Every structure is written in structure tokens, then in C-alpha cells.
Amino acid sequence: MIAINNVTKKFGNFTALKGINLNVAEGEVFAYIGPNGAGKSTTIRVLLGILQATSGDAKLFGKDAWSDALEIHKRIAYVPGDVNLWPNLSGGEVIDLFVSLRGKHDKARRERLIKDFNLDPTKKCRTYSKGNRQKVALIAAFASDVDLYILDEPTSGLDPLMEQVFQDNVMEEKNKGKGVFLSSHIMSEVERLCDRVGIIREGEIVEVGTLDSLRRLTRYNVNVSTANAIEGLDKLQGIYNITKQADSLAFDVDVAEMGKVFSHINNFGIIKLASVPPTLEDLFMQHYEKA
Numbered sequence: 001m002i003a004i005n006n007v008t009k010k011f012g013n014f015t016a017l018k019g020i021n022l023n024v025a026e027g028e029v030f031a032y033i034g035p036n037g038a039g040k041s042t043t044i045r046v047l048l049g050i051l052q053a054t055s056g057d058a059k060l061f062g063k064d065a066w067s068d069a070l071e072i073h074k075r076i077a078y079v080p081g082d083v084n085l086w087p088n089l090s091g092g093e094v095i096d097l098f099v100s101l102r103g104k105h106d107k108a109r110r111e112r113l114i115k116d117f118n119l120d121p122t123k124k125c126r127t128y129s130k131g132n133r134q135k136v137a138l139i140a141a142f143a144s145d146v147d148l149y150i151l152d153e154p155t156s157g158l159d160p161l162m163e164q165v166f167q168d169n170v171m172e173e174k175n176k177g178k179g180v181f182l183s184s185h186i187m188s189e190v191e192r193l194c195d196r197v198g199i200i201r202e203g204e205i206v207e208v209g210t211l212d213s214l215r216r217l218t219r220y221n222v223n224v225s226t227a228n229a230i231e232g233l234d235k236l237q238g239i240y241n242i243t244k245q246a247d248s249l250a251f252d253v254d255v256a257e258m259g260k261v262f263s264h265i266n267n268f269g270i271i272k273l274a275s276v277p278p279t280l281e282d283l284f285m286q287h288y289e290k291a
Helices: 042-047 069-073 090-102 105-115 130-142 160-175 186-195 212-214 256-265 278-290
Strands: 002-011 014-024 029-033 053-059 076-079 148-152 177-182 196-201 205-208 217-224 239-244 250-255 272-278
Touching: 002 130, 014 029, 014 042, 014 205, 029 042, 029 186, 042 148, 042 177, 076 130, 090 105, 090 130, 105 130, 105 160, 130 160, 130 205, 160 177, 160 186, 177 186, 205 212, 217 256, 250 256, 256 272
Parallel strands: 029 177, 029 196, 076 148, 148 177
Antiparallel strands: 002 014, 002 053, 196 205, 217 250, 217 272, 239 250
16 A cells, blocks of 8 residues: 655755655554654655655555645545644534545444544534544544545544544454554554554664564563572573562563573573563664664
């Protein structure tokens, strides 16, 4: 659904995107993460045909994001992180306006979404909080019959209950074979929803893969209690940050060395052992600490 090939975007002497490559398939939820200023929104604006890439090409459904933007927009729904609405229209009127642009939508689904997101569609948009403005955009997106959702910090301003409603709707669309390109700062949201993750740093893609594949590149945290004091642990390869606690030992271990390390520990009579995989936030911070 999305194919970004060696895309570079320059603003004068500043290079916002440095030859990035990404692909998103049908039925895939792809997370695009990075700090403010890393190039996430620039990438999304290139995909939407708002900005033209300086070099390289970005395609959606096999069509060029810049020259075929009109055709592409018939098949996508976009939700930004900060929604501005017409102040004198009601929320319901704005939803109807957006979905009518595509010619067809499911009215029953529209009503269900309004109920699920707990939105009063009769109020004027000028009275809405930031969270309610986000709800209007999300309802309009999910009520539309599209093939691809491009979501840039879509849950900004939503409370945890509404975040759950959002996640349920994303999974519903995924199960229909729709594609989702999601930029988010909420790591728990990304971990629950996404099939693959792309990490961007200073305009460059530094990692792309499933969470499992990314975790295999890093370390697990281990906490172990044994009948006898463990000896020689610091001599093994792939062991880091050994700390003694009241009745246990904690350390980090490279995934590739876990088998050898656990075999060594077993010689001292394991009483209790807990192994915790790194969170997405750990992976993210590891990349930025390297920088």
C-alpha cells in the first residue's frame, strides 16, 4: 500500500529526510516512531502530497504521492495530531461533510462510532476540547470506506478509555485487510497494535522490523535467585549491569548468549528466575542513547 524509495526532502540547506525507505502492506499496522523533529510529519506530508520529495519516490497503491494525489485521497483517511474544525459547524455536520467527500459511508457505523467515542455531535465545534476535536476526526476517518489510514499522533488529547476505543477500531480495520500507518508517542499503544515498527532519527531510518526481531537485537533483563552464590558470571560474554539485591541477582544479557548464561546459572541451583524482554521504549531509548 505504501512504498517509499530513497526519499530525500530538503528545506534550503536543511535535510529533513535523508534517503528513507519504507513499505506498508495490506492488513498491516506500521508504527513510525521518533522524537519531535526527527522527520515523521515531513514523511507523512510527502505521502499526502502536501510536500514534494526533493528526490526519490513515494507511492501509495502504486501511484505517485505527488502527481496522483487526487486519486490517492479517494482511498485514504488522514487524522493529524492537532485537529482544527469549523467553529460554527456542529461535530455531526463536520463528520457528515468529511465522509460525504468520499461519496459513501455506513450510517450505522457512524452512529456506533459516535456512541463508542462518547461524542455529543450536536455541539458547535468551537465548544469542543482538544480531545473532542480528535474524536470528530477519528469518527470521520473510521466511518469512511477507505483502504488506508494515515494517523499522525491520533490519540493526542484522548483519555485512556477513548484510547482503548481507538485501538479497538484500528484492530477492526486491520482485520478487514486495511492498512494503517501510525505515528505515535504512546509506546504501549504501538506495542499492542503494530505488526512492524520503523524508528527514525534525524531524518534517517535507523531500524525497521517486528518487535520480536528488534528484541533479538538487544538484551533481556534477568532476575535470579539460587541456592548457592553464583560465581564467574562476570566472566561470561554478553552480560551487563550486574547488581546484587537482597536475595537475588539482576543483570542484562544479550539474547544470543541467553542459553549459555542460563546453563551456567543452573549449576548453582535455581530457585527463582524471571526474564523480561525489553519494551519498545527500551529499544527506542537504546537507539537514541547510541546517537
